[in-house]
Amino acid sequence: MTNQKSYSLPSIMTSDSSLPWLLPLITMLVVFAIIPFFYNIYLSFHEFVPLKRALIFVGWDNWIKLFTDEIFWGSLKVSLYYTFVCLIIQLVLGMGIALLIDSDDPGFGVIRSILTLTLVIPPAIAGMIFLIMEDANYGLIPWALKSIGLLGQEDTILADPTLALWGVMIVDIWQWTPFMVLILVAGLRSLPSEPFESAMIDGAKPFQIFRRLTLPMLHKVIAVAVLIRGIDLWRMVDYVFVLTSGGPGTATYTLSLYSWQRFTFVQWGYGATISLFSLIVILIVGNAFIHFAKVKW
């Protein structure tokens, strides 16, 4: 290394200490994640009082309000339902499609490429595509459901309290099932072929092979997929904002949307309390999942 001398850097950059290497990352995390986290805690004990034009300390009021607020419990239920139902549908559907297109045939590569398309569409825009397709009067989906008799002639999707959430979930399922498929295909492709060959020779049935060999060997890949999808489902706000804005009434408020909506109504403290609640839940559940499913980076 003859050019080492011409390459002079501040001595702190050449030292063995970890600090200079990690300092930019740590600074970014502190300013944009840790300070907001503590500021959120601070806000949850304060409320903006318009008359005084100031944040006033209110003690536990916001938290008491939170646990007695029916809209909060409703939005918690919506968030939980949305997260779990979408996760299960995407996982099962994703596994089915992954097994279908797991092949060396180059024709299947085209399908994998098509499936990547939905992954780069902004969720807000994906919501708008479905806004057109689910329109009560001229939409394709209500028309199709009506013509096969699944939906009454006068019924709508997005204005119906029980169907509206499904109208939102269908977008998520459309956009992110391909994500599950592609992860699972990547996992399936990386499996060794010997165990499967010997199982076939021993006369195992396809379902037995899937249950006893494929699933356990895909354990890690499935865990990663569930973790990442679960995080994004829990914090989803784009689709529901575009499609229903929480309506009809408060039927499709998720925690994130409700907290954002309180924020825009200048209930800054209460909005922060709701968002802090959803943050604490995902941090505990997410880290516990990483621990118990032994996900490694």
Next chain:
Amino acid sequence: MFKKISAYLVGLIFFFPIFFLISSAIKPTKDIFAIPPKIFFFSINLNNFQNVFSQINFFPSIFDSFIIAFGSASWTLVVAIYSSYYLSRNNFKFKNLFIMSVISARMMPLVSISIPLYFVLSKLNLLDTYLGLILVHSCINLPLAVLLMKSFYDDIPKEIDENALIDGASKILILHKLIIPLSLGGLSVTFVLSFIFSLTEFICAVMLSQMEIKTLPVYASLYKTLPSWSTMSVIISFSLIPLFVLLLFIQKYIVRGLTLGSVKE
């Protein structure tokens, strides 16, 4: 054969909404509102484009989106290049805890960081500015970029570093002269993915800037209450073009990217 046909059918089902969107952009109004809907056999009318372009100027929002995406992807990459290399090559006491906290940053609901950041940015006079959103988007993308870059560095044999260390090179020199040239592919994938995620991010963009700066998804969502489907379809079809072009560069690595480097293809 049956397998192949059903696989293509699945591909078609997932492609259909995109096709339907583009077809709505080129349908005449009477075909858009036709019942039963005209899915395949509609007349083509390019007047929609002319109308939209003469009435609505959404190029400023494309410009905004690209400035923010470029700035945040660049800054994300600069931070990730150094910290990921350290995380890939060194063991230290709280390494696992450190990586866990990077992943925890990825878990935070964006609303719950936007509310406090609204106050932080307003104190710094960064609300509604490029710099503000660039910094926020880079922070959102950092967990992805750091862990993804680490996985690309992990692919490079450690012997390369060790040999160079024996020859007396410093760590920073090894990174600049040996490792970065070897990981240019990984660097560009990380850059493009961060770029795409900045373009698609909605909630921070809407909460932290809406008056002066409108990114594409924010701008498009303003038309959600507009009764004109053709306008809406034209705008959102156009905003998808840059994303699909970018996708071409990273298609091979998309699974690795979306799983933060933990699942390789």
